[in-house]
Amino acid sequence: MTKVLKDKKAIGIFVVPGFIIYTLIVMLPIVWSFYYTFYSGSPGLRWNFCGLKNYQMLFHDKNFLAALLVNLKYILCVMAGQVGLGFLLSLMFMFWLTKFKAVVRTLVFFPVVLPTVAVAQLFAKIYEIQPNYGLLNSVLAHIGLQNLVQPWIGQPSTALGSLCVMDIWVAMGFYSVIFYGALLDIPQETIDAARIDGAGGFILFRYILAPLLRPVTVTSLVFSFTGTVKMFESAIALTNGGPGNATRSMSIYMYNVAFSFNKVGYGSLIALIIFLICVAGSGLISRLDTKDIY
Amino acid sequence: MKKTGNVLLCLAVAVCSLAGCSKKTASSGTGTEKIISPSSAEDPKLSKKIKILSIWPEDNDNGVLLTDIFDAYKKENPNFDYDYELVSSSDLRQKVTTLAASNDLPDIFVYESGKPILDLVSADKIMDTGSILEQFNCSDKLSPSAVSLLKNLSGTDKLYDLPLGLNIEGFWYNKALFKKAHVDVPETWNDFEQVLSKLKAAGIQPLAAGGSDKWGVTRLINAYLVRTAGADAMKKAAADPARYTDAPYVAAAKKIQDWAKAGYFGIGVTTVDMNTAGSMLLTGKAAIFYNGSWFASNLNDKSANAAGEDGIGFFNIPVVDPSISSGREYSMNCGNILCIGKNRYDEATGWLLKYFVEHIGDTAMSLQGSVKGYTYTVQNTQMSDYTKLVLQELGNAQSAFTWFEATMGSEVSTVAQNNVQTLLTGDMSAMDYMKSIQYAVKTSN
Numbered sequence: 001m002t003k004v005l006k007d008k009k010a011i012g013i014f015v016v017p018g019f020i021i022y023t024l025i026v027m028l029p030i031v032w033s034f035y036y037t038f039y040s041g042s043p044g045l046r047w048n049f050c051g052l053k054n055y056q057m058l059f060h061d062k063n064f065l066a067a068l069l070v071n072l073k074y075i076l077c078v079m080a081g082q083v084g085l086g087f088l089l090s091l092m093f094m095f096w097l098t099k100f101k102a103v104v105r106t107l108v109f110f111p112v113v114l115p116t117v118a119v120a121q122l123f124a125k126i127y128e129i130q131p132n133y134g135l136l137n138s139v140l141a142h143i144g145l146q147n148l149v150q151p152w153i154g155q156p157s158t159a160l161g162s163l164c165v166m167d168i169w170v171a172m173g174f175y176s177v178i179f180y181g182a183l184l185d186i187p188q189e190t191i192d193a194a195r196i197d198g199a200g201g202f203i204l205f206r207y208i209l210a211p212l213l214r215p216v217t218v219t220s221l222v223f224s225f226t227g228t229v230k231m232f233e234s235a236i237a238l239t240n241g242g243p244g245n246a247t248r249s250m251s252i253y254m255y256n257v258a259f260s261f262n263k264v265g266y267g268s269l270i271a272l273i274i275f276l277i278c279v280a281g282s283g284l285i286s287r288l289d290t291k292d293i294y
Numbered sequence: 295m296k297k298t299g300n301v302l303l304c305l306a307v308a309v310c311s312l313a314g315c316s317k318k319t320a321s322s323g324t325g326t327e328k329i330i331s332p333s334s335a336e337d338p339k340l341s342k343k344i345k346i347l348s349i350w351p352e353d354n355d356n357g358v359l360l361t362d363i364f365d366a367y368k369k370e371n372p373n374f375d376y377d378y379e380l381v382s383s384s385d386l387r388q389k390v391t392t393l394a395a396s397n398d399l400p401d402i403f404v405y406e407s408g409k410p411i412l413d414l415v416s417a418d419k420i421m422d423t424g425s426i427l428e429q430f431n432c433s434d435k436l437s438p439s440a441v442s443l444l445k446n447l448s449g450t451d452k453l454y455d456l457p458l459g460l461n462i463e464g465f466w467y468n469k470a471l472f473k474k475a476h477v478d479v480p481e482t483w484n485d486f487e488q489v490l491s492k493l494k495a496a497g498i499q500p501l502a503a504g505g506s507d508k509w510g511v512t513r514l515i516n517a518y519l520v521r522t523a524g525a526d527a528m529k530k531a532a533a534d535p536a537r538y539t540d541a542p543y544v545a546a547a548k549k550i551q552d553w554a555k556a557g558y559f560g561i562g563v564t565t566v567d568m569n570t571a572g573s574m575l576l577t578g579k580a581a582i583f584y585n586g587s588w589f590a591s592n593l594n595d596k597s598a599n600a601a602g603e604d605g606i607g608f609f610n611i612p613v614v615d616p617s618i619s620s621g622r623e624y625s626m627n628c629g630n631i632l633c634i635g636k637n638r639y640d641e642a643t644g645w646l647l648k649y650f651v652e653h654i655g656d657t658a659m660s661l662q663g664s665v666k667g668y669t670y671t672v673q674n675t676q677m678s679d680y681t682k683l684v685l686q687e688l689g690n691a692q693s694a695f696t697w698f699e700a701t702m703g704s705e706v707s708t709v710a711q712n713n714v715q716t717l718l719t720g721d722m723s724a725m726d727y728m729k730s731i732q733y734a735v736k737t738s739n
Contacts, residue, residue: 044395045417061737129562131570131579151562154505155719240506243564244716259388261705261738262413 030275036268045262054266064270066245067253073160074249075228081168083220086175087213091205093176094183105180109173116170120237123166127152153239156246163247167234171227175220182216183209218289222282229278250274328421330641331429337649341373342642347390347403349383349630355591356404356458356630359657359666367649374646383630387704394419399635401643407455407631408447408700414633415454421634423647424453430648435655439694440628440667447628447700456651457667459629462687463513463586463697464610466593468601471498471581479609481621483521486612490558493581500558502580504568505718508711509699511550511563513584515714516625516698519546521614525623525695532701538732539725548724551717564715576601587684588629591662594678608683610690619695624687626694628667702731709734 040050058064089108097104111119128134129151133141137149152162186209194208210217231249235241241248241256250270258267346364350357357378364376379400381389387410393399399419405411414420424441427433440457448454467479472489475496480486493500504510519527523542530536531543553559560580568585572592575583577600583589593599593606613621634643655670663681665688677685699707713730716722722730 042391042395042413044397045391045413045419057737124565128565130560130566131574151565154562154565154715156716156721242506242508242712242715243719244713244721246716248712256708259391260708261703262391263705 030272033268033271036265037272039265040263042262042264047264050265054269057266058269058273063245063253064250067248067250070160070245070247071229071231071249074164074231075225077161077164078167078171078228079221079224081164082171082224083175083217085168085172086220087179087217089172089176090179090183093180105177108176111170112174114170116233117237119166119170120234123162123238124153127162129154154243156243159239159243159246163235163238166238167228170234171224175224178216178220179213182213186212215289218285221285221288225281225285226278229274229281250277328636328639329425329429330639330644332644333641337371337645338641339371339373340640340642340645342640342646343375343377344401344643344646345377345379345638347379347381347393347400349381349386349404351380352378356666358661359458359654362657362661363650363653364646366653367646370649371645374642390414397637399637401635401638403633403635404458404630405455405633407444407457407628408696409703411448411454411631411633412450415448415450419636420454421636421639422452422454423456423634426634426644426647427453427651430644432648432651435651435668437665437667437669439626443626443628443694443696444631447696455631455633456647457628457631459588459627460665460667460688461586461588461627461629462610462684462691463584463625463627464608464687465582465584466575466589467582467607467609468575468578468580469605469607470601471578472607474498475581479607480612481609483518483612483614490553490556490582494556494558499560499574499580500582501553502571502574502583503559503563503566504571505559505563505566505715507568508714509697510568510571510584511714511718512698512710513625514550514553515546517584517611518549518614519543519698520623520625520695521611521619522546524618525693528696528698528701532735538728538735544724544728547717547727551720551724554718555720559718564718573598575606586627587687588664590678590680590684591664593680594663603679606680608687610687620692622690622692624691624694625697626691627697627700703738705738706731706734 037054038049038051039047040053041047093101093105124134126135127137129137129149133149136152140146140148150158152158190208190212191204194204199208230251232251232255235247235249235252239247241252251274254267254270254274257270258264261267346360348357348360350360352358352361361378364378368374368376386404387406390399390403390405391413393403394414394417405414411420424433427436436457437460440460441453443460444455444457445451445453471493472478475489475493475498477489477492480489490500503514516528519542522545527536527542531538531540536543554563566574571580571583572585572589574580576592576598593601599605610621610624613619634647651668654666655668656672658664658666658668659670659672663677665685699710702710710731713722713727717724717727
């Protein structure tokens with residue numbers, strides 16, 4: 001094996017074809033997109049070189065800044081919810097659940113495999129208020145909390161939060177399985193030894209589990225971050241970016257700009273910004289994974 | 295490895311440079327005229343397989359008419375065939391734009407009338423359908439009002455599209471609920487507001503509206519605006535003698551916001567789509583619903599219309615000042631339209647179009663009891679009362695005005711529709727709503 005890996009020809013045969021395909025499919029469109037940022041209009045329809053005009057427009061674009069803010073709120077909320085609740089669920093699987101473990105894990109993981117549009121339709125019905133109350137409003141009305149009955153996805157103040165709840169519910173099962181796998185990898189003797197020394201509850205978590213789970217936590221945060229930065233299909237399916245612009249993410253704004261407003265050049269610039277945020281954020285989160293955990 | 299990487303990067307840059315060598319399209323003007331005259335007086339039955347892009351499935355709405363006519367033409371011309379491609383209406387504009395960019399527009403495609411086709415006209419992507427019909431001697435098959443409406447919408451002297459509907463819009467109402475609240479059909483706007491108030495007092499939701507689809511609400515703003523400021527109010531704001539922030543426009547937005555505050559739309563109107571709002575009217579959950587004459591096809595569907603054959607009535611937008619806008623002035627449109635791709639157009643397509651315009655009027659009336667903007671000779675003896683009602687109202691119309699977004703570009707209309715939801719919830723004032731539209735005009739230019 002070492003002989004193969006030292007052979008440059010062997011490396012070439014194994015790596016170069018994949019590298020070429022990766023370059024053509026992933027890298028080339030990014031470079032091509034960057035090239036488009038210097039043009040205005042849409043290819044084939046009013047496509048003109050405009051220099052840095054798109055870049056100047058970006059800094060004064062209130063809509064872009066609003067979409068960025070929506071994205072940031074969504075990222076913070078959903079990352080914390082998905083990874084945090086996923087972790088708590090894994091602790092439940094590991095330390096609390098004694099019966100029906102497989103059934104509970106399956107039920108918790110089930111939303112992950114559901115199509116986004118189907119989940120959005122489900123939650124639209126849960127949040128419904130007109131013509132009939134959905135599940136949530138019905139329950140609130142029945143338990144005497146009529147004052148909390150409201151159009152959850154029909155007003156800007158609650159729409160983003162309602163969307164976050166949906167996306168957290170969908171993905172927390174995925175992270176619970178990842179964390180559960182990582183917890184199973186921790187030697188039982190380590191946990192037993194800590195318990196013998198008097199560690200329990202939060203102390204056990206803080207000084208034993210958390211450090212050992214750091215690599216998996218960082219990986220989960222990176223997965224969650226890259227998913228939330230690209231917030232698109234769930235917002236489109238549940239609220240279509242509304243009401244107003246309350247759930248309009250940068251991806252939705254980029255899609256509107258490029259394909260509805262026929263400003264492919266400017267849309268490419270927004271896409272580039274999303275890409276840079278993704279790379280920068282993932283890099284920042286990855287720095288949390290230091291090697292000196294033992 | 296480093297050398298390979300450098301080579302690949304150079305290749306990528308080279309490809310990008312080649313991409314920049316694409317033709318610059320003309321930013322204005324109609325480009326070259328493509329004149330293909332018929333080679334004979336009769337259809338020579340040329341061989342052709344056309345591609346049609348549609349938003350209706352083959353067994354629904356206009357899809358039925360299109361496939362019926364194409365199948366009939368296939369029997370007359372065995373050398374003809376067609377491919378029917380379906381795209382969702384929300385993806386239509388993106389699909390057509392992408393195909394236009396790659397010079398791959400279909401022979402015939404459904405599109406949106408008005409401003410959207412101007413980009414295709416200036417990029418020389420679509421045919422002048424008016425001259426095609428003249429060359430093939432069938433211009434008289436189009437209804438003059440439809441031709442006038444389409445030219446007006448696109449602001450061109452020539453006709454670049456074909457209608458697939460001739461619709462009026464107004465208020466459909468539930469007769470049983472009106473009876474229950476002891477109210478009559480209003481003729482003036484003041485009467486209308488009193489009707490809304492009485493319905494609310496009787497415990498009936500006065501209005502159903504598709505707030506999540508947005509356009510159903512902007513139509514209401516347009517209704518009051520036209521009645522107070524005239525049929526050309528939106529045209530004036532788009533062409534700059536007026537601004538969207540002028541008093542009449544803000545007042546129209548405020549009117550609808552006041553209705554929302556008064557609870558006329560019920561709670562959570564921004565979560566209701568047009569189909570649900572229509573169902574609410576038919577099932578007696580709301581008394582009045584603004585929609586177009588195409589709603590008659592829902593009313594004619596016995597399985598969907600719980601109100602029955604005579605349960606729903608129609609009235610035009612009530613009048614504020616008859617000297618500004620009378621009761622015989624209706625909001626009208628031609629629905630989605632058909633465009634002819636220039637790239638693939640030839641004589642065979644011309645003969646197909648001739649057959650299409652000569653037969654669609656009669657086909658639509660026979661199969662669906664609907665008017666599509668073409669002349670027709672058949673009488674649909676099994677016409678429902680709702681179809682007769684629509685035809686009666688169409689006959690009553692003396693003048694027309696267009697919908698709220700008709701004179702707006704895509705960016706401005708998106709802002710107008712998105713922000714109408716925050717207008718309804720009260721999160722945006724009427725003035726701020728109109729300011730957002732005016733700002734979108736500035737940024738889109």
